[in-house]
Amino acid sequence: MESWVIVVLLAVLVEAITQVFKTGVPESVVPPSWLWPAVSAAIGIAMCVAARVDALSALGVEITVPFIGQVITGLLVSRGSNFLHDIWQKANNRVQIFIDYDNLVKSMHRTDEDTKQG
Numbered sequence: 001m002e003s004w005v006i007v008v009l010l011a012v013l014v015e016a017i018t019q020v021f022k023t024g025v026p027e028s029v030v031p032p033s034w035l036w037p038a039v040s041a042a043i044g045i046a047m048c049v050a051a052r053v054d055a056l057s058a059l060g061v062e063i064t065v066p067f068i069g070q071v072i073t074g075l076l077v078s079r080g081s082n083f084l085h086d087i088w089q090k091a092n093n094r095v096q097i098f099i100d101y102d103n104l105v106k107s108m109h110r111t112d113e114d115t116k117q118g
Contacts (some may be wrong), residue, residue, distance in 0.1 A: 045074030
């Protein structure tokens with residue numbers, strides 16, 4: 001179980017690092033569509049190989065070349081980072097809807113009070 005927590009944390013880190021790289025690209029530059037997935041994959045693979053994180057061995061899958069499992073885990077981490085980013089964005093959007101609704105209700109309540117007093 002602990003190894004899966006590490007994989008999720010690595011996915012979050014990969015997404016954060018990829019976002020940092022994205023902020024360094026000027027808005028006038030339109031990168032090719034393959035660039036950010038490739039950057040994310042390279043970061044995920046590098047982190048998993050450096051940290052020796054291997055999800056396949058955690059599942060009991062034996063591979064004769066140890067770093068292959070780390071590379072595959074890095075690819076999974078890089079795709080998982082995009083998935084986590086999408087979930088985060090959707091959650092933030094939903095929270096913003098609730099905040100907007102709450103502000104609307106409060107402003108309507110204030111308007112009703114102003115009408116009663118005036």
